[in-house]
Amino acid sequence: MANAVEIKNVSMRFNMAKEKVDSIKEYIIKFFKRQLLFEEFMALSDINIDIEQGEVFGLIGLNGCGKSTLLKIISGIYKPSTGSVKVNGTIAPLIELGAGFDMDLTARENIYLNGSVLGYSKQYIDEKFDEIVDFTELHQFLDVPMKNYSSGMVARVGFAIATITKPDILIVDEILAVGDFLFQEKCEKRINELMSGGTTVIIVSHSIDQITRLCDRVAWIESGKIKMIGKADEICALYANSAK
């Protein structure tokens, strides 16, 4: 089977400036004093992962180990310092839901705005509008500015918009932690639906249960390197034990 995502020798290096240089004057002074020292920080080093089409792939690891950086590289937000990422198909990133919501606008306006951020056409959003609203169950709040929404409500709208298309690859970053349990179940159901339709899913979560339940394979990332990669239940068991 063809690979949906091929990650080859990917490294990501951040320049962590010890002091933030924000102005030309500071920059010149620091340059001549030779104080422009950057601490290099390898967020990821030499990552190799092939994710097959239709697979549900999990990423686990402690905070700051580079999981989210890897997701951002896959979805094209970051360019890796070295190495390459090949993605076959369309991506729907659920990295931070509601990116690009303008809180002064109403939910109705935001559905169009956020939809266009994700690259949908107006025609497509028009078609799917009712379906999106039905999924959020927020009919009566549709024309309320979103600044008056609770974070759970915002997440509902964000999730509904992002999953309305049938992407080839779905990227999910700990977004299921918000919302009430009914909505979480609903989200999981929607993800399961997408999966059964052959969509590749990449999930980051701190909930080991969720990962074990949903994923086929898992990569355990520790300080920017792959520690282990393999069957979900095996890796998750080892990961859970290591914490004890």
Add this chain to the structure above:
Amino acid sequence: MKYFQTFIKYKYLLSNLIGRDIKVKYRRSILGILWSVLNPLLMMLVLSAVFSALFGMGGRFGGLNVPFNIYYLTGATIYNFISEATSTSMMSVYSASQLIKKVYIPKYIFPLEKCLFSFVNMLFSLIAVFLVMIFSGVDFHLTMFLMPVPILYALIFSIGMSFMLSALTVFFRDIIHLYGVFLTAWMYATPIIYPIGILESRPKLMFLMKFNPMFHYVEYFRSVTIYGAIPNLKDNLICLAFSFGMLIIGVLIFKNRQDKFVLYM
């Protein structure tokens, strides 16, 4: 080809952002978009009052063969367009950092959007130009149909400059403050509030003026709108060279740096 496809894909985002900008700009104002017409008119009244009352120079001076009102307004239309487009674009990439850090969007959308938004504003302020032309009795010439030409030249120039400025602003925020001063200097360096005639006795300044792209766009615009003259091939080539030269520089600078934006936000 690939670039073209992504542009088509995000075309709706572009129009959506322009729509939002218009909505936000005129929120809670009664006259709304009418301000795009009123603003240049009021500015013109102030300047005319200053020049005629304070300096006693009346409606025409410095060899002007058109009333000062319309002379100023035509120049200011082009200048305001370029200055608004570039100075709002400048912050556009940086202000969109929340978005750029979270989803993949072609980043050139942001400066392009600001330029097009200013372009829409400028189209409204053309109404002011027509109104003043009627009231101050300036003849309408057939050359008016050429008006889109200098406007397009100015648009291409603004887009190029906006690409350059918005990319550099991500790395050095100082540019924002510097550019405000630069814009004021640029206004005085261009014959907008003074007639070009007063420079005729100063050959050196006249020579320098040839390197000011704003001068060429402003003069081109005045030629077709109020002088009823068709600029010759040389004028067109100069404008084209400035516009596309700036566009190429801007695109190159933007393209080389755009992958690093996200690390500096």
